[in-house]
Amino acid sequence: MALGLAVLSLAALGLAWQGQASLKDLEQELVRRQTASQGEASEARNLARQAQDLTRDTAAKTALLEARLAEVALQRGQLEELIQSMSRSRDENVIGDIEASLRVALQQTSITGSAEPLVAALRQADERLQRYKQPRLEGVRRAVVRDLDRVRAVSVVDVSTLAIRLDEVVRLLDELPLLAMADKSGPDAGGAPRAARAAAPAAAAQPPGAAASAAEGLMEQWLSAAGERWRLWSAQAWVEAKSLLRVSRIDHPEAMLLAPEQAFFLRENLKLRLLNARLALLSRQYDTAQGDLRETLQLLERYFDGRSRKVQNAAELLRQVQGQARQVSVPRPDDTLAALAAAAGGR
Known part of the structure; x- marks a missing residue:
């Protein structure tokens, strides 16, 4: 009986010691797992923080990419519009350029009053249409020629x-x-004195009538010389009178x-x-x-x-x-403008 109790006591002690050891092992395992869990939780928090930072960076990059994408889309739209404007037909470009040059020339003509700007613009349009040789714009060229003839016919000041x-x-x-x-003095005031002065030597050089023939005598010689002197003096007196007196209206x-x-x-x-x-x-x-x-x-x-x-x-x-x-009013190139409008409208 006592032996059985002893054996039972020893068995109970062994079981108790074994249970205590198992409990200690379990506590150590729990402590180890708790430590590992804390490390994993800390690592998870770090990973979560990194994930949040990465999410913010990703959101910022996404917003930047969206802005870049919107800018690229805008540039693409502008490029498409530019390509469309550049891909217009050559006829429309020619019509637009000619009409713009004519309107500018009309403004210059109205400001300066000269037809030269309008004549130059019409001449350049005629030369350009002649080089272009487009049957669709032949009516425009005929209108340009008519307006050019009308403007040239006007005599501008x-x-x-x-x-x-x-x-x-x-x-x-x-x-x-x-x-x-x-x-x-009259217009021939100086001519008469010169004529009188020219007549005097001639009269002096002319030999007296009495010298031609000794038979006529000294009386005829004296009368001839007196007549010559009287004519000379009367001519000089008339010239002096004309120089002193002038009658005019x-x-x-x-x-x-x-x-x-x-x-x-x-x-x-x-x-x-x-x-x-x-x-x-x-x-x-x-x-x-x-x-x-x-x-x-x-x-x-x-x-x-x-x-x-x-x-x-x-x-x-x-x-x-x-x-x-x-x-002088410079005529307007109405025929050319009407022909350009018709060509632009496709009529």
Whole structure:
């Protein structure tokens, strides 16, 4: 009995020691697994943090790629539009260029009043269409030729030439003789004295009639010499009388009473009127220019000597300018513009 109890006690002790050992092993295993779990959890947190960073980088890169993709799409659209604009037909390009050049030439013509810009634009259009040789644009070329003939037929005012003529008249004003200061001698006042002086030696050289024949006597010789001297003295007296007295018609008496100081202001006034006419021509104000030219001609005929060649030349220049300074309307190339519109519309 006691032996059985002892054996049971020993067995119980062995089982208890074995259970304690198993418990210790289990605790150690639990501690090891807990440590491993903590390490894995820490590693998982690090991996999760890295995953979050990677996700943010990926999102940023994705947004950047989307922006780049949108930019590439925009550039592609612009490139397609450019390709489409460049791939337009050659006819449309030619029509557009000709119409644009004609409208620019019309603006220049309206500003300058000269038909040269429009003539140049029409000539270039004709040459371009002639080189192109497109049957579809043959009607446009015929319209260009008609408008070019109509524009060339218009005589446009050459403002530069008229301005040069006015400058020439302004230069001549200081040299034009006034009626109040004109030469009082007649046109052949100097010719008669010279003729009389030429007749005197001839008369002196001519032998007296009495010398031809001794029979006529001294009386005839004296009478002949007295007649020659009387004719010479009468011719000289007539020449002197003509140089002292001149009878002429004066339509404007105030021109003969013009003082030298007033003559200076008269010339300056005429210069100012001519300069005003020049400015009016350059600004295409032909009515103002005509008025100034008309007043200048009236003053020129009233106060200056019309027998002078310089006065006649100045008056002729003013009449030429007055006859050419007029408003001229340059015709519009309506036929060409209509033909271009029809060709562009495909009609």
